[in-house]
Amino acid sequence: MNDALPDVRAFRLSPEVARPLRHGLPTVAVQTINAITAEVPAYRDAFAGEFGAKLERAVRAALGTFLELVSRAEESESRAPLASALEAAYVLGRGEARNGRSLAALLSAYRVGARVAWRELAAISVATEQPAPTVAHFAELVFAYIDELSAASAAGHADEVAASGRTQLLHRERLAHALISGEPEHALVAAAARAQWDPPRTLTAVLAPDRVARTIADQFDARTLRLSEAIPGAPDRSVLLIPEAHGNARATLLRRVKAHGVVVGPARPWIRALESFDRAVRALEVLRPDVRGGCLDTEDHLAALIVTADPQALADLRARVFAPLSGMSEAAVAKLLETLRSWLAHQGRRDEIAAELFVHPQTVRYRMTRLRQLYGDRLRDPDWIRSLTVALVAPNPA
Known part of the structure; x- marks a missing residue:
């Protein structure tokens, strides 16, 4: 009073x-x-x-x-x-x-x-x-x-x-969990209604360090969903599901988060947000060394994500295509594989290979002669060349 x-x-x-x-x-x-x-x-x-x-x-x-x-x-x-x-x-x-x-x-x-x-x-x-x-x-x-x-x-x-506000926050956390858990559409629609959440056209999954997740979320649409519980494959990270970050808006998203060490999945219809989340988690697992202090856009690493989708298949492929090098020392194998990788990238142009490897062109000639002895006509086979390329350039799965 x-x-x-x-x-x-x-x-x-x-x-x-x-x-x-x-x-x-x-x-x-x-x-x-x-x-x-x-x-x-x-x-x-x-x-x-x-x-x-x-x-x-x-x-x-x-x-x-x-x-x-x-x-x-x-x-x-x-x-x-x-x-x-x-x-x-x-x-x-x-x-x-x-x-x-x-x-x-x-x-x-x-x-x-x-x-x-x-x-x-x-x-x-x-x-x-x-x-x-x-x-x-x-x-x-x-x-x-x-x-x-x-x-x-x-x-x-x-x-x-x-x-x-507390009740709505709880319902929105449950909605985020339902989205990345792949619950059926009718359950997602009901969860959105309980959370008083107006579904956007798309959601984009962002895996952000816990310490900056709230700061990032506050920069976007009020419908941004945040989940901070422990996530398999993404320890110490929160999931943000950001609305309407498709098309030209994606550039804005990437610019705002570029300094926070995040992984950004693709934009997907909101009902299929799990697809964006799964790709972001996969990118974090495969490309973790590239995430430090920057922003990893999964759209820039589609090839790497594809060729590492089955880690055991990649291991089997490498065992097969590198079999001719078995019995050699690790140092010798490393030099030959380095030369073979550059040979594939520069389509056999010796001077460019030598410049990249900081060796004499004669050294390149010697190593390629050795590789032709080991692989024979397989270095002319397009299918074999494709397998070698995948085995050499694919990142190592975590």
């Missing part, structure tokens, strides 16, 4: 003064409601139907409690009615937040209600020839009472907003 206003519980009206006020209460309630609906836009439709009837009863009850407070005979009994009124105001505040109306609208309604209620009650007091000091003090009491009710409603409104 505002300390500048009197305590409504400390004032008493005589029964003779209170009686006409109580008699005029229904009319005062109607005038109050009419003023609120006329002056507070958020309440113009709210008073229609059953909800309007409830609010009308609430207004009458609040005014009745006020009159009861200021006309009770026993000081010891004065707290119970106010406690009941404050509880009702608190519940009203929570209900208004639940119905999507702002605190500003509610406080405006209180202000309008206080003004009109005082005007009507004062008119009754004047008509019954109450002394001017009594009428003036009565005005202070009306506004002190409304001040207490406003504070209680504000507390209820704030508590409901906080509780709703």
Whole structure:
């Protein structure tokens, strides 16, 4: 309660003064409601139907409690009615937040209600020839009472907003988990509805270090989903599902996260966000050394992701195509494979190979002669060349 206003519980009206006020209460309630609906836009439709009837009863009850407070005979009994009124105001505040109306609208309604209620009650007091000091003090009491009710409603409104925010956050975390778990479409649609989440056209999975995940999420659409639970294949990372980062918007996404050491999956229809998540996790597993301090865009590493999709198949391929080198020392094998890799990249141009390897062209000639001895005509076979290329350039799976 505002300390500048009197305590409504400390004032008493005589029964003779209170009686006409109580008699005029229904009319005062109607005038109050009419003023609120006329002056507070958020309440113009709210008073229609059953909800309007409830609010009308609430207004009458609040005014009745006020009159009861200021006309009770026993000081010891004065707290119970106010406690009941404050509880009702608190519940009203929570209900208004639940119905999507702002605190500003509610406080405006209180202000309008206080003004009109005082005007009507004062008119009754004047008509019954109450002394001017009594009428003036009565005005202070009306506004002190409304001040207490406003504070209680504000507390209820704030508590409901906080509780709703926590509930919505929990539902959105569950939605993110459902998306990356591959739950069926009907379950995802239901989860989105529970989270009050308007589905975008696309979602893009971003694996971000836990320490920067919130900072990154705050830069994007409010519908961005965040999941911080332990993720297989992505330890110490959070999953962000960022809406509408497809097409030209992808460049903006990459620019904003480039310094945070993230992995960015492809944009996919929101119902198929699992595909984006799976690719990002796969890229993190295969290309982890390339992620440090930068941004790994999976769209730039599609070939590597394809050829490492089956690690055992890659291992078998390497065992087959490198078999002719078996029995040689590791150092000799490393030099021959380095030369073979450069030979494939430069299509056999000896000078370019020598420049890349920092060796004499004669050294390149010697090594290639040795490789032709080992592989024979297979170095002319397109299928064999393709297998060699994959075996040599594919990154090692984690």
